[in-house]
Amino acid sequence: MYITVLFSLFVAFGLFSLASGHPNVLFVVSDDLRPALGTYGTRSVISPHIDSLANRSVVFTRAYVQQAVCAPSRTSFLTGRRPDSTKLYSNRGTYWRQAAGNFSTLPQHFKENGYFTASIGKVFHNGNVSGHNDDYPYSWSVPPFHPPTEKFTRAKVCSNPDGSLHQNLLCPVDISTQPGGSLPDIESTDHVIEILHNLSTHKPFFLALGYHKPHIPFKFPKEYLDLYPLEEITLPSDRHYPHGLPPVAWDPWTDVREREDVAALNVSFPYGPMPDDFSRKIIQHYYASTTYVDNEFGRVLKALSDKGLDNNTVIVFFGDHGWQLGEHQEWAKYSNFETAVRTPLLVHIPPSIINDFMPSRSNALVELVDLFPTLSDVCGLPVPPMCPAVSHNVTFCTEGHSFAPLLHNPSMPWKPAVFSQYPRPSDTPSENSDSPDLADIKILGYSIRTSSYRYTEWVGFNHTTFMVDWKEVHARELYSHEENDREDTNLGNDDSYSAVVSRLSTQLREGWRMALPHD
Numbered sequence: 179m180y181i182t183v184l185f186s187l188f189v190a191f192g193l194f195s196l197a198s199g200h201p202n203v204l205f206v207v208s209d210d211l212r213p214a215l216g217t218y219g220t221r222s223v224i225s226p227h228i229d230s231l232a233n234r235s236v237v238f239t240r241a242y243v244q245q246a247v248c249a250p251s252r253t254s255f256l257t258g259r260r261p262d263s264t265k266l267y268s269n270r271g272t273y274w275r276q277a278a279g280n281f282s283t284l285p286q287h288f289k290e291n292g293y294f295t296a297s298i299g300k301v302f303h304n305g306n307v308s309g310h311n312d313d314y315p316y317s318w319s320v321p322p323f324h325p326p327t328e329k330f331t332r333a334k335v336c337s338n339p340d341g342s343l344h345q346n347l348l349c350p351v352d353i354s355t356q357p358g359g360s361l362p363d364i365e366s367t368d369h370v371i372e373i374l375h376n377l378s379t380h381k382p383f384f385l386a387l388g389y390h391k392p393h394i395p396f397k398f399p400k401e402y403l404d405l406y407p408l409e410e411i412t413l414p415s416d417r418h419y420p421h422g423l424p425p426v427a428w429d430p431w432t433d434v435r436e437r438e439d440v441a442a443l444n445v446s447f448p449y450g451p452m453p454d455d456f457s458r459k460i461i462q463h464y465y466a467s468t469t470y471v472d473n474e475f476g477r478v479l480k481a482l483s484d485k486g487l488d489n490n491t492v493i494v495f496f497g498d499h500g501w502q503l504g505e506h507q508e509w510a511k512y513s514n515f516e517t518a519v520r521t522p523l524l525v526h527i528p529p530s531i532i533n534d535f536m537p538s539r540s541n542a543l544v545e546l547v548d549l550f551p552t553l554s555d556v557c558g559l560p561v562p563p564m565c566p567a568v569s570h571n572v573t574f575c576t577e578g579h580s581f582a583p584l585l586h587n588p589s590m591p592w593k594p595a596v597f598s599q600y601p602r603p604s605d606t607p608s609e610n611s612d613s614p615d616l617a618d619i620k621i622l623g624y625s626i627r628t629s630s631y632r633y634t635e636w637v638g639f640n641h642t643t644f645m646v647d648w649k650e651v652h653a654r655e656l657y658s659h660e661e662n663d664r665e666d667t668n669l670g671n672d673d674s675y676s677a678v679v680s681r682l683s684t685q686l687r688e689g690w691r692m693a694l695p696h697d
Contacts, residue, residue: 200557201531202491203288204482205386208471209248209300209393210511211497213239213522215468222412224405224469227476231495234526236585237539241523242596242627243546246499246511247613248393249303251546255498256302256317257281258550258562258576260597260690263569265644266307267601268613273309275316279570282562284550285317287574288384291559296373297322299366300388325365327358328390336395336439347437348463350400361397362390367474371481382557389474392467392501394510395437402466402473411458411465415664417504419449422668424653426621426636429502429512430607448607451507461503492556493526496546506666512600512612514625514634514655516665519598521546527556527585540588543596543627547578555582567691579694595685595693598625602636605652616641621652626686632657632665633682648687654679 214220217232218239244254249269250261257274258281261267265278274281285295295318302308302317304324312322335356336346353360370387377383391398430448434440445452452460475495482488502508502517511518523544527535554561565575583590602621603614610618619641625634638650654670656679669675685692 200292200382200559201528202382202487203293203384203553203557204478204491204493205284205301205384205553206389206475206478206493206495207252207301207387208389208475208495208497209391210499210501211392211468211471211522212500212503212517213497213520214465214503215522217524218522222406222410223465225472227472227479228495228522228524230476231479231493231526232524232537234537235493235495235524236527236537236588238523238525238544238584239539239541240596240627241496241521241544241546242519242598243499243521244597245599246513246518247600248498249305249307251498252301252303253307255546255549256283256285256313258284258547258578259565259569260547260577261599262644263565263577267616267619269303269305269307270613270615271307272616273307275309275313280573282574283313283317284553285384285386286313287550287554287559287562288557289317289319292381293384294319294381295384296320296386298369298373298385298387299323299325299362300390301386323366323369325360325362325369327356327360327365328362330357331362331390331395333357336397338439344438345395346439347395347434348439348459349395349397350403350463350466351397353399361399363471363474366390367477370478374478374481374485374487377485377487387478389471391471392464394434396460396463396467398463398467398470402470403462405469406462406465408458408462411462413454413457413461414503414505416666417451417457417507418666419507420666420668422671423506424636424655424668425606426602426604426653427513427623427634427655428607428611429508429510429518430609430611431509431512432609432612434509448611449507452504452509457504460509464501464503489528489530491528492531492553494524494549494553496523497521498546505664510612514598514600514623514632516627516632516657516663519625519627525552525585531556532585535585538588540584542581542584542588542590542592543629544581544584544593545578545596547576548581549578551576551578551580552582555580556585577690592695593693595626595628595690597686597690597693598627599623600625601639622646624686625655626682628682628685630658630660631678631682632659633670633679633686635683635686654683656682
Protein backbone atom coordinates (compact mmCIF):
# COMPACT_ATOMS: atom_id res chain seq x y z
CA MET A 179 0.00 0.00 0.00
CA TYR A 180 2.78 2.41 1.02
CA ILE A 181 4.81 1.76 -2.13
CA THR A 182 1.76 2.16 -4.38
CA VAL A 183 0.93 5.52 -2.84
CA LEU A 184 4.56 6.56 -2.95
CA PHE A 185 4.98 5.76 -6.63
CA SER A 186 1.87 7.75 -7.46
CA LEU A 187 3.58 10.66 -5.76
CA PHE A 188 6.73 9.96 -7.83
CA VAL A 189 4.69 10.38 -11.00
CA ALA A 190 3.20 13.61 -9.69
CA PHE A 191 6.62 14.98 -8.86
CA GLY A 192 8.16 13.70 -12.10
CA LEU A 193 11.49 12.63 -10.76
CA PHE A 194 15.01 13.56 -11.58
CA SER A 195 17.51 14.57 -14.15
CA LEU A 196 19.72 16.97 -15.95
CA ALA A 197 16.84 19.18 -17.03
CA SER A 198 17.49 21.49 -14.07
CA GLY A 199 21.26 21.32 -14.48
CA HIS A 200 21.79 19.97 -10.97
CA PRO A 201 23.25 16.56 -10.11
CA ASN A 202 21.46 13.92 -8.07
CA VAL A 203 22.57 13.15 -4.53
CA LEU A 204 22.73 9.77 -2.79
CA PHE A 205 23.28 10.55 0.89
CA VAL A 206 24.04 7.42 2.93
CA VAL A 207 24.60 7.28 6.68
CA SER A 208 25.39 4.12 8.63
CA ASP A 209 24.54 4.05 12.33
CA ASP A 210 27.50 3.72 14.74
CA LEU A 211 29.98 3.03 11.92
CA ARG A 212 33.58 3.68 12.91
CA PRO A 213 36.37 3.84 10.30
CA ALA A 214 36.97 0.09 10.64
CA LEU A 215 36.93 -0.54 6.90
CA GLY A 216 39.40 -1.87 4.39
CA THR A 217 39.91 1.56 2.85
CA TYR A 218 40.81 2.95 6.30
CA GLY A 219 43.43 0.29 6.89
CA THR A 220 41.42 -2.30 8.83
CA ARG A 221 42.23 -5.16 6.46
CA SER A 222 40.48 -7.71 8.66
CA VAL A 223 37.12 -6.10 7.84
CA ILE A 224 35.50 -7.21 4.58
CA SER A 225 34.01 -4.11 2.93
CA PRO A 226 34.51 -4.47 -0.84
CA HIS A 227 31.68 -2.18 -1.96
CA ILE A 228 32.59 0.70 0.34
CA ASP A 229 36.23 0.21 -0.61
CA SER A 230 35.29 0.29 -4.29
CA LEU A 231 33.47 3.58 -3.80
CA ALA A 232 36.52 4.87 -1.91
CA ASN A 233 38.61 4.21 -5.00
CA ARG A 234 36.37 6.69 -6.85
CA SER A 235 36.08 9.24 -4.02
CA VAL A 236 37.90 11.64 -1.79
CA VAL A 237 38.39 9.66 1.42
CA PHE A 238 38.52 11.93 4.45
CA THR A 239 40.74 10.34 7.08
CA ARG A 240 40.01 12.90 9.80
CA ALA A 241 36.27 13.56 9.77
CA TYR A 242 34.59 14.28 13.10
CA VAL A 243 31.08 14.48 14.50
CA GLN A 244 29.78 17.18 16.82
CA GLN A 245 28.44 14.77 19.45
CA ALA A 246 28.80 11.00 19.63
CA VAL A 247 25.16 9.99 19.98
CA CYS A 248 22.52 9.55 17.29
CA ALA A 249 19.95 12.37 17.63
CA PRO A 250 22.31 15.26 18.43
CA SER A 251 24.73 14.20 15.68
CA ARG A 252 22.06 13.74 13.01
CA THR A 253 20.21 16.92 13.90
CA SER A 254 23.53 18.75 13.74
CA PHE A 255 24.65 17.60 10.29
CA LEU A 256 21.13 17.83 8.83
CA THR A 257 20.59 21.41 10.08
CA GLY A 258 24.20 22.51 9.68
CA ARG A 259 24.23 23.71 13.30
CA ARG A 260 26.03 22.54 16.40
CA PRO A 261 24.38 20.99 19.48
CA ASP A 262 24.53 24.21 21.50
CA SER A 263 22.42 25.85 18.78
CA THR A 264 19.96 22.98 18.27
CA LYS A 265 19.71 22.60 22.07
CA LEU A 266 19.70 18.85 21.62
CA TYR A 267 22.05 16.80 23.79
CA SER A 268 20.40 13.35 23.90
CA ASN A 269 18.06 11.06 21.99
CA ARG A 270 15.18 12.11 24.25
CA GLY A 271 15.36 15.84 23.67
CA THR A 272 13.00 18.27 21.98
CA TYR A 273 12.34 18.99 18.29
CA TRP A 274 14.70 21.79 17.29
CA ARG A 275 11.96 23.73 15.49
CA GLN A 276 10.20 24.04 18.87
CA ALA A 277 13.17 24.28 21.22
CA ALA A 278 15.77 26.23 19.26
CA GLY A 279 14.51 27.82 16.05
CA ASN A 280 12.83 27.11 12.73
CA PHE A 281 16.10 26.06 11.12
CA SER A 282 16.18 24.90 7.51
CA THR A 283 17.64 21.47 6.88
CA LEU A 284 19.92 20.10 4.18
CA PRO A 285 17.16 18.10 2.42
CA GLN A 286 14.71 20.99 2.87
CA HIS A 287 17.14 23.27 1.06
CA PHE A 288 17.37 20.82 -1.84
CA LYS A 289 13.60 20.37 -1.89
CA GLU A 290 13.04 24.13 -2.02
CA ASN A 291 15.44 24.30 -4.95
CA GLY A 292 13.58 21.85 -7.16
CA TYR A 293 14.78 18.47 -5.92
CA PHE A 294 12.68 15.45 -5.13
CA THR A 295 13.76 14.47 -1.60
CA ALA A 296 13.08 11.16 0.13
CA SER A 297 14.13 9.59 3.42
CA ILE A 298 14.58 5.83 3.62
CA GLY A 299 15.46 4.09 6.89
CA LYS A 300 17.14 5.94 9.74
CA VAL A 301 18.14 9.41 8.56
CA PHE A 302 16.79 11.73 11.23
CA HIS A 303 16.60 10.11 14.64
CA ASN A 304 12.90 9.30 14.80
CA GLY A 305 10.63 10.42 17.61
CA ASN A 306 10.12 13.67 19.46
CA VAL A 307 13.53 15.02 18.41
CA SER A 308 12.38 15.21 14.77
CA GLY A 309 8.72 16.04 15.33
CA HIS A 310 7.59 12.38 15.32
CA ASN A 311 7.67 12.49 11.51
CA ASP A 312 11.35 12.85 10.57
CA ASP A 313 10.74 16.55 9.83
CA TYR A 314 8.14 15.79 7.16
CA PRO A 315 6.87 17.69 5.21
CA TYR A 316 9.57 20.35 5.67
CA SER A 317 12.46 18.14 4.57
CA TRP A 318 10.87 15.50 2.38
CA SER A 319 8.71 15.44 -0.75
CA VAL A 320 6.98 12.22 0.36
CA PRO A 321 6.46 10.63 3.79
CA PRO A 322 9.65 9.01 5.13
CA PHE A 323 9.95 5.25 4.65
CA HIS A 324 10.56 3.19 7.77
CA PRO A 325 11.08 -0.51 7.12
CA PRO A 326 8.21 -2.58 8.52
CA THR A 327 10.53 -4.84 10.54
CA GLU A 328 11.99 -1.83 12.35
CA LYS A 329 9.32 -2.32 15.03
CA PHE A 330 10.99 -5.60 16.03
CA THR A 331 14.31 -3.94 16.96
CA ARG A 332 13.92 -4.86 20.63
CA ALA A 333 12.04 -8.12 20.12
CA LYS A 334 13.32 -11.26 21.82
CA VAL A 335 14.51 -13.01 18.68
CA CYS A 336 18.13 -13.78 19.60
CA SER A 337 18.69 -17.49 20.10
CA ASN A 338 20.77 -18.90 22.93
CA PRO A 339 22.48 -22.30 22.56
CA ASP A 340 19.50 -23.95 24.30
CA GLY A 341 17.13 -22.49 21.72
CA SER A 342 15.53 -19.94 24.05
CA LEU A 343 14.95 -16.44 22.67
CA HIS A 344 16.34 -13.31 24.28
CA GLN A 345 17.05 -9.62 23.81
CA ASN A 346 20.78 -10.02 23.37
CA LEU A 347 23.64 -7.85 22.20
CA LEU A 348 24.92 -10.63 19.94
CA CYS A 349 22.13 -11.66 17.59
CA PRO A 350 22.99 -13.39 14.31
CA VAL A 351 19.72 -14.69 12.87
CA ASP A 352 18.15 -16.92 10.26
CA ILE A 353 16.09 -14.37 8.31
CA SER A 354 13.41 -16.93 7.51
CA THR A 355 12.59 -17.21 11.21
CA GLN A 356 12.37 -13.47 11.83
CA PRO A 357 9.13 -11.53 12.35
CA GLY A 358 8.21 -10.18 8.92
CA GLY A 359 10.69 -12.49 7.24
CA SER A 360 13.30 -9.78 6.74
CA LEU A 361 15.48 -7.18 8.48
CA PRO A 362 15.27 -3.37 8.36
CA ASP A 363 18.40 -2.69 6.32
CA ILE A 364 17.39 -5.25 3.69
CA GLU A 365 13.97 -3.62 3.42
CA SER A 366 15.48 -0.15 3.16
CA THR A 367 17.80 -1.32 0.39
CA ASP A 368 14.91 -2.93 -1.46
CA HIS A 369 12.94 0.29 -1.19
CA VAL A 370 15.75 2.47 -2.54
CA ILE A 371 16.19 0.09 -5.47
CA GLU A 372 12.47 0.29 -6.21
CA ILE A 373 12.68 4.08 -6.18
CA LEU A 374 15.65 4.07 -8.56
CA HIS A 375 13.92 1.68 -10.94
CA ASN A 376 10.77 3.81 -11.07
CA LEU A 377 12.29 7.23 -11.52
CA SER A 378 11.10 9.64 -14.17
CA THR A 379 13.35 12.27 -15.77
CA HIS A 380 12.09 15.68 -14.74
CA LYS A 381 13.72 16.49 -11.42
CA PRO A 382 17.03 15.78 -9.74
CA PHE A 383 16.77 13.68 -6.59
CA PHE A 384 18.18 13.80 -3.09
CA LEU A 385 17.82 10.29 -1.68
CA ALA A 386 18.82 9.93 1.96
CA LEU A 387 19.39 6.33 3.04
CA GLY A 388 20.01 5.48 6.67
CA TYR A 389 21.29 2.02 7.60
CA HIS A 390 20.51 0.82 11.13
CA LYS A 391 23.63 -1.30 11.47
CA PRO A 392 26.17 -1.73 12.90
CA HIS A 393 24.16 -0.19 15.78
CA ILE A 394 23.31 -2.63 18.56
CA PRO A 395 21.85 -5.18 18.78
CA PHE A 396 24.15 -6.92 16.33
CA LYS A 397 21.25 -8.52 14.47
CA PHE A 398 22.22 -9.59 10.96
CA PRO A 399 21.97 -12.67 8.70
CA LYS A 400 23.96 -15.34 10.49
CA GLU A 401 26.05 -16.29 7.44
CA TYR A 402 28.08 -13.09 7.86
CA LEU A 403 29.49 -14.41 11.12
CA ASP A 404 31.23 -17.21 9.22
CA LEU A 405 33.46 -14.59 7.58
CA TYR A 406 35.09 -13.79 10.92
CA PRO A 407 36.45 -16.87 12.72
CA LEU A 408 36.62 -16.06 16.42
CA GLU A 409 40.20 -17.32 16.70
CA GLU A 410 41.28 -14.62 14.23
CA ILE A 411 39.77 -11.74 16.23
CA THR A 412 42.35 -9.67 18.09
CA LEU A 413 41.75 -7.39 21.06
CA PRO A 414 42.92 -3.75 21.01
CA SER A 415 46.31 -3.10 22.58
CA ASP A 416 44.90 -0.19 24.60
CA ARG A 417 42.04 -2.09 26.23
CA HIS A 418 42.71 -0.76 29.72
CA TYR A 419 41.44 2.26 31.63
CA PRO A 420 43.52 5.25 30.46
CA HIS A 421 46.14 6.63 32.83
CA GLY A 422 44.87 9.76 34.53
CA LEU A 423 41.37 9.66 32.99
CA PRO A 424 38.95 11.78 35.08
CA PRO A 425 35.81 9.80 36.06
CA VAL A 426 33.55 12.41 34.43
CA ALA A 427 34.93 11.39 31.04
CA TRP A 428 33.97 7.74 31.48
CA ASP A 429 31.16 6.19 29.45
CA PRO A 430 29.75 3.21 31.45
CA TRP A 431 28.11 1.70 28.30
CA THR A 432 24.75 1.25 30.03
CA ASP A 433 22.90 0.35 26.81
CA VAL A 434 25.33 -2.53 26.24
CA ARG A 435 25.00 -3.77 29.83
CA GLU A 436 21.20 -3.97 29.67
CA ARG A 437 21.26 -6.64 26.95
CA GLU A 438 20.48 -10.04 28.40
CA ASP A 439 23.66 -11.81 27.31
CA VAL A 440 25.82 -9.02 28.75
CA ALA A 441 23.76 -8.76 31.93
CA ALA A 442 24.38 -12.48 32.52
CA LEU A 443 28.13 -11.76 32.73
CA ASN A 444 27.65 -9.65 35.90
CA VAL A 445 30.25 -7.14 34.72
CA SER A 446 31.16 -4.67 37.47
CA PHE A 447 29.63 -1.19 37.15
CA PRO A 448 30.81 1.29 36.00
CA TYR A 449 34.24 0.25 34.76
CA GLY A 450 34.06 -3.45 34.02
CA PRO A 451 36.15 -4.74 32.36
CA MET A 452 34.36 -6.91 29.83
CA PRO A 453 35.76 -10.48 29.80
CA ASP A 454 38.24 -11.06 26.98
CA ASP A 455 36.33 -13.94 25.41
CA PHE A 456 33.12 -11.92 25.20
CA SER A 457 35.08 -8.89 23.98
CA ARG A 458 36.25 -10.92 21.01
CA LYS A 459 32.67 -11.89 20.25
CA ILE A 460 31.55 -8.25 20.32
CA ILE A 461 34.28 -7.28 17.85
CA GLN A 462 33.44 -10.28 15.68
CA HIS A 463 29.75 -9.35 15.57
CA TYR A 464 30.48 -5.66 14.94
CA TYR A 465 32.65 -6.59 11.96
CA ALA A 466 29.99 -8.98 10.64
CA SER A 467 27.37 -6.22 10.97
CA THR A 468 29.63 -3.89 9.00
CA THR A 469 30.04 -6.41 6.18
CA TYR A 470 26.26 -6.86 6.15
CA VAL A 471 25.83 -3.09 5.63
CA ASP A 472 28.54 -3.15 2.97
CA ASN A 473 26.68 -5.83 1.03
CA GLU A 474 23.39 -3.93 1.18
CA PHE A 475 25.11 -0.73 0.08
CA GLY A 476 26.65 -2.64 -2.80
CA ARG A 477 23.18 -3.55 -4.01
CA VAL A 478 22.25 0.15 -4.07
CA LEU A 479 25.39 1.08 -6.00
CA LYS A 480 24.63 -1.63 -8.57
CA ALA A 481 21.05 -0.39 -9.00
CA LEU A 482 22.32 3.16 -9.47
CA SER A 483 24.72 1.96 -12.15
CA ASP A 484 22.16 -0.30 -13.85
CA LYS A 485 19.83 2.67 -14.18
CA GLY A 486 22.64 4.78 -15.70
CA LEU A 487 22.43 7.31 -12.86
CA ASP A 488 25.95 6.96 -11.54
CA ASN A 489 27.28 9.43 -14.11
CA ASN A 490 25.26 12.26 -12.58
CA THR A 491 25.00 11.37 -8.90
CA VAL A 492 27.04 12.74 -6.03
CA ILE A 493 27.48 10.00 -3.42
CA VAL A 494 28.24 10.70 0.21
CA PHE A 495 28.83 7.79 2.59
CA PHE A 496 29.60 8.21 6.29
CA GLY A 497 28.78 7.17 9.85
CA ASP A 498 26.84 9.29 12.32
CA HIS A 499 29.66 8.74 14.85
CA GLY A 500 32.14 6.06 15.87
CA TRP A 501 31.84 3.15 18.28
CA GLN A 502 34.39 1.95 20.82
CA LEU A 503 35.45 -1.68 20.47
CA GLY A 504 37.18 -2.18 23.79
CA GLU A 505 39.69 0.66 23.48
CA HIS A 506 40.17 2.30 26.91
CA GLN A 507 38.04 -0.54 28.37
CA GLU A 508 35.10 1.21 26.66
CA TRP A 509 32.21 0.00 24.51
CA ALA A 510 29.58 2.02 22.60
CA LYS A 511 30.01 5.76 21.91
CA TYR A 512 28.90 8.41 24.45
CA SER A 513 32.28 10.11 24.91
CA ASN A 514 34.79 12.52 23.42
CA PHE A 515 37.42 9.87 22.66
CA GLU A 516 38.78 9.72 19.11
CA THR A 517 37.18 6.29 18.70
CA ALA A 518 33.75 7.81 19.42
CA VAL A 519 33.85 11.07 17.45
CA ARG A 520 35.81 10.06 14.35
CA THR A 521 33.83 8.69 11.43
CA PRO A 522 34.43 7.45 7.89
CA LEU A 523 33.54 9.98 5.19
CA LEU A 524 33.64 9.32 1.45
CA VAL A 525 32.58 11.88 -1.15
CA HIS A 526 32.27 10.80 -4.78
CA ILE A 527 31.82 13.44 -7.48
CA PRO A 528 31.27 12.17 -11.05
CA PRO A 529 33.57 13.69 -13.69
CA SER A 530 30.47 15.10 -15.39
CA ILE A 531 30.10 17.45 -12.41
CA ILE A 532 33.73 18.31 -11.61
CA ASN A 533 35.97 17.79 -14.63
CA ASP A 534 39.21 17.66 -12.68
CA PHE A 535 37.91 15.49 -9.85
CA MET A 536 40.48 12.89 -8.88
CA PRO A 537 40.00 10.13 -6.30
CA SER A 538 42.37 10.73 -3.41
CA ARG A 539 42.75 10.86 0.34
CA SER A 540 42.59 13.97 2.47
CA ASN A 541 44.04 14.33 5.95
CA ALA A 542 42.31 17.68 6.39
CA LEU A 543 40.26 18.18 9.56
CA VAL A 544 36.59 18.29 8.57
CA GLU A 545 33.29 18.02 10.47
CA LEU A 546 29.90 16.55 9.64
CA VAL A 547 28.39 19.98 10.27
CA ASP A 548 30.21 20.94 7.06
CA LEU A 549 28.06 18.64 4.90
CA PHE A 550 25.16 21.09 4.46
CA PRO A 551 27.24 23.92 2.92
CA THR A 552 29.49 21.48 1.04
CA LEU A 553 26.69 19.66 -0.80
CA SER A 554 24.97 22.95 -1.54
CA ASP A 555 28.23 24.20 -3.02
CA VAL A 556 28.94 21.07 -5.07
CA CYS A 557 25.40 20.90 -6.48
CA GLY A 558 25.23 24.55 -7.49
CA LEU A 559 22.66 25.63 -4.91
CA PRO A 560 22.87 28.77 -2.77
CA VAL A 561 25.38 28.10 0.00
CA PRO A 562 24.00 28.97 3.44
CA PRO A 563 25.85 31.94 4.96
CA MET A 564 27.72 31.67 8.23
CA CYS A 565 25.36 31.96 11.19
CA PRO A 566 25.70 35.06 13.36
CA ALA A 567 26.61 34.58 17.03
CA VAL A 568 22.92 34.74 17.93
CA SER A 569 21.02 32.79 15.29
CA HIS A 570 17.88 31.33 16.87
CA ASN A 571 15.75 33.57 14.66
CA VAL A 572 17.80 32.99 11.48
CA THR A 573 16.21 30.27 9.35
CA PHE A 574 18.92 29.74 6.75
CA CYS A 575 22.53 29.73 7.86
CA THR A 576 25.25 27.28 8.87
CA GLU A 577 27.84 26.71 11.57
CA GLY A 578 29.85 24.56 9.21
CA HIS A 579 32.09 25.45 6.29
CA SER A 580 32.03 24.08 2.75
CA PHE A 581 34.98 21.77 2.14
CA ALA A 582 34.30 21.73 -1.62
CA PRO A 583 37.80 23.20 -2.24
CA LEU A 584 39.25 19.99 -0.75
CA LEU A 585 37.53 17.99 -3.48
CA HIS A 586 39.76 19.82 -5.98
CA ASN A 587 42.86 19.97 -3.80
CA PRO A 588 42.71 17.46 -0.90
CA SER A 589 46.08 18.49 0.52
CA MET A 590 45.47 22.23 0.75
CA PRO A 591 45.70 23.91 4.20
CA TRP A 592 42.37 23.70 5.99
CA LYS A 593 40.87 23.98 9.46
CA PRO A 594 43.39 24.11 12.30
CA ALA A 595 40.91 22.41 14.64
CA VAL A 596 37.52 20.70 14.90
CA PHE A 597 35.11 20.51 17.85
CA SER A 598 32.98 17.93 19.63
CA GLN A 599 31.15 17.83 22.95
CA TYR A 600 29.38 15.51 25.38
CA PRO A 601 27.10 16.07 28.41
CA ARG A 602 27.31 14.43 31.84
CA PRO A 603 24.98 14.44 34.85
CA SER A 604 27.77 14.22 37.46
CA ASP A 605 31.49 14.02 38.10
CA THR A 606 31.33 10.27 38.64
CA PRO A 607 29.75 7.65 36.37
CA SER A 608 26.08 6.89 36.94
CA GLU A 609 23.36 4.88 35.20
CA ASN A 610 22.42 7.89 33.04
CA SER A 611 25.95 9.11 32.23
CA ASP A 612 25.65 7.85 28.66
CA SER A 613 22.54 9.79 27.72
CA PRO A 614 21.29 12.15 30.43
CA ASP A 615 18.02 14.01 30.02
CA LEU A 616 18.39 17.76 29.66
CA ALA A 617 17.21 18.39 33.23
CA ASP A 618 19.98 16.11 34.54
CA ILE A 619 22.89 17.68 32.63
CA LYS A 620 25.23 19.56 34.96
CA ILE A 621 28.51 19.30 33.06
CA LEU A 622 29.50 19.63 29.39
CA GLY A 623 32.74 18.26 28.04
CA TYR A 624 34.01 20.41 25.16
CA SER A 625 36.73 18.82 23.03
CA ILE A 626 39.07 20.32 20.44
CA ARG A 627 41.04 18.17 18.01
CA THR A 628 44.07 19.66 16.25
CA SER A 629 46.56 17.86 14.04
CA SER A 630 48.68 17.11 17.10
CA TYR A 631 46.41 16.97 20.16
CA ARG A 632 42.99 16.32 21.60
CA TYR A 633 42.12 18.59 24.51
CA THR A 634 38.88 18.43 26.53
CA GLU A 635 37.52 20.60 29.33
CA TRP A 636 34.59 19.46 31.46
CA VAL A 637 32.80 22.61 32.62
CA GLY A 638 29.65 23.60 34.46
CA PHE A 639 26.36 23.81 32.51
CA ASN A 640 22.99 25.32 33.41
CA HIS A 641 20.26 23.31 31.68
CA THR A 642 17.67 26.06 32.20
CA THR A 643 19.60 28.92 30.62
CA PHE A 644 21.80 26.73 28.38
CA MET A 645 24.77 28.72 29.68
CA VAL A 646 28.25 27.30 30.18
CA ASP A 647 30.44 28.42 33.07
CA TRP A 648 34.02 28.24 31.82
CA LYS A 649 35.27 29.17 35.30
CA GLU A 650 33.79 25.98 36.72
CA VAL A 651 36.30 23.47 35.37
CA HIS A 652 35.64 19.95 36.64
CA ALA A 653 38.42 18.18 34.73
CA ARG A 654 40.84 18.42 31.85
CA GLU A 655 42.10 15.87 29.35
CA LEU A 656 45.04 16.18 26.96
CA TYR A 657 46.18 13.48 24.55
CA SER A 658 49.16 13.78 22.26
CA HIS A 659 48.56 12.44 18.77
CA GLU A 660 52.16 13.18 17.96
CA GLU A 661 53.17 10.31 20.24
CA ASN A 662 50.34 7.90 19.29
CA ASP A 663 46.66 7.92 18.38
CA ARG A 664 45.49 5.69 21.22
CA GLU A 665 44.66 8.44 23.74
CA ASP A 666 45.69 6.11 26.54
CA THR A 667 47.48 8.62 28.80
CA ASN A 668 45.89 11.87 29.97
CA LEU A 669 48.55 14.59 30.01
CA GLY A 670 46.17 17.31 31.20
CA ASN A 671 47.76 17.51 34.65
CA ASP A 672 51.33 16.96 33.51
CA ASP A 673 53.32 20.12 34.30
CA SER A 674 55.54 19.60 31.27
CA TYR A 675 52.47 20.14 29.08
CA SER A 676 51.13 23.21 30.90
CA ALA A 677 51.91 25.54 28.01
CA VAL A 678 50.09 23.23 25.59
CA VAL A 679 47.10 23.05 27.94
CA SER A 680 46.99 26.83 28.25
CA ARG A 681 47.18 27.34 24.49
CA LEU A 682 44.53 24.73 23.69
CA SER A 683 42.25 25.95 26.47
CA THR A 684 42.28 29.41 24.89
CA GLN A 685 41.68 27.94 21.44
CA LEU A 686 38.82 25.78 22.74
CA ARG A 687 37.09 28.73 24.38
CA GLU A 688 37.49 30.89 21.28
CA GLY A 689 35.52 28.17 19.50
CA TRP A 690 34.92 27.01 15.97
CA ARG A 691 34.54 30.51 14.49
CA MET A 692 38.22 31.12 15.09
CA ALA A 693 39.17 27.82 13.45
CA LEU A 694 37.78 28.34 9.95
CA PRO A 695 40.04 27.83 6.92
CA HIS A 696 41.39 30.82 5.03
CA ASP A 697 40.09 29.88 1.58
